Amino acid sequence: MAATVVIVGGGIIGCAIAERLSREDRYRVVVCEQDTVGAHASSAAAGLLSPGAERGELSSRSFELLPELVQRLKPSGVDVEFRVGETISPALTVEEERRLRAGDGRWLDQDEARREEPSLSPSVRGAAVHRAAQVTPGRLVQAVARTAVAQGAEIREGWPVAQLVLRSGRLRGVQGPDGVLAADLVVLAAGPWSPSLASPAGVPLDVRPSRGQLAMLHPRGLVLRRMLTWRHCYLVPKPDGTVVAGSTEEDVGFDARPTAAGIGMLLEFAVRAVPPLSDAAVGRTWAALRPATPDGEPVIGPAPGLPNLFLATGHNRTGILLAPITAQLVAEQLAAL
Numbered sequence: 001m002a003a004t005v006v007i008v009g010g011g012i013i014g015c016a017i018a019e020r021l022s023r024e025d026r027y028r029v030v031v032c033e034q035d036t037v038g039a040h041a042s043s044a045a046a047g048l049l050s051p052g053a054e055r056g057e058l059s060s061r062s063f064e065l066l067p068e069l070v071q072r073l074k075p076s077g078v079d080v081e082f083r084v085g086e087t088i089s090p091a092l093t094v095e096e097e098r099r100l101r102a103g104d105g106r107w108l109d110q111d112e113a114r115r116e117e118p119s120l121s122p123s124v125r126g127a128a129v130h131r132a133a134q135v136t137p138g139r140l141v142q143a144v145a146r147t148a149v150a151q152g153a154e155i156r157e158g159w160p161v162a163q164l165v166l167r168s169g170r171l172r173g174v175q176g177p178d179g180v181l182a183a184d185l186v187v188l189a190a191g192p193w194s195p196s197l198a199s200p201a202g203v204p205l206d207v208r209p210s211r212g213q214l215a216m217l218h219p220r221g222l223v224l225r226r227m228l229t230w231r232h233c234y235l236v237p238k239p240d241g242t243v244v245a246g247s248t249e250e251d252v253g254f255d256a257r258p259t260a261a262g263i264g265m266l267l268e269f270a271v272r273a274v275p276p277l278s279d280a281a282v283g284r285t286w287a288a289l290r291p292a293t294p295d296g297e298p299v300i301g302p303a304p305g306l307p308n309l310f311l312a313t314g315h316n317r318t319g320i321l322l323a324p325i326t327a328q329l330v331a332e333q334l335a336a337l
């Protein structure tokens with residue numbers, strides 16, 4: 001009989017794990033989502049996938065898995081708008097120039113940077129170029145979820161998990177709105193809501209909400225050929241001609257409202273980096289709560305003291321990028337049981 005795996009959380013991490021596990025007959029996969037698939041941080045991201053902008057081997061490994069994942073998603077009928085390209089990271093100070101020159105990107109001097117990206121600020125001292133890609137996050141989550149369902153997974157939307165059910169020191173399932181869903185294995189992928197389920201079960205989990213705000217800009221014409229990253233901010237030109245400006249990192253609890261201060265900072269950054277954006281119309285503004293950890297690293301693996309509970313959270317800004325490798329790691333760990 002197939003082992004029942006309950007995945008708590010229907011964001012990109014939970015859905016990617018469901019897609020990976022549902023390819024194997026040994027598992028019966030059920031995803032429990034309190035709202036709708038991708039309702040929170042996953043669909044609210046800009047979709048920038050840049051291993052060069054993120055530290056660690058995990059980002060590079062996951063980036064290499066993306067084309068295969070996108071290929072598997074094609075039968076879903078959802079175009080995730082996957083595009084391979086580059087990011088450009090301008091240096092506006094001497095310190096930034098020194099740091100970027102020492103990195104592994106392709107360095108452009110001031111004239112080269114302005115020639116390749118004419119809209120960059122005249123004060124740019126140069127820029128580093130890295131390989132990158134992008135997707136439309138909302139489409140990606142839907143495609144992954146549809147693919148998982150087509151492979152046999154079940155997704156329960158509007159089915160919040162109230163608690164993990166333990167008996168005799170072992171995890172037996174999850175408590176939902178209409179009773180207990182029995183499980184042989186549980187994967188906790190509920191983003192910043194994960195600790196509220198882990199802690200009562202005796203599992204310490206330091207994952208906190210980090211608010212990220214974004215703004216959609218509508219420039220009059222083409223202003224960027226590449227995606228632009230600068231410190232913790234970015235500008236992502238999308239296929240429809242808009243540009244997504246992001247993002248803040250704010251410790252404000254579970255307050256997911258965009259604010260005048262946060263959006264104002266993003267607009268100031270956008271105009272400073274790319275002056276022609278001063279004439280862009282400001283469209284939608286939004287915010288989402290990302291799961292952050294103190295050391296900036298995601299939590300992926302078995303929970304201490306509960307061998308049939310697995311944790312997959314804490315990805316903060318890199319959930320979309322790290323979804324493929326997270327799903328692979330969880331699958332490998334479950335197979336080793």
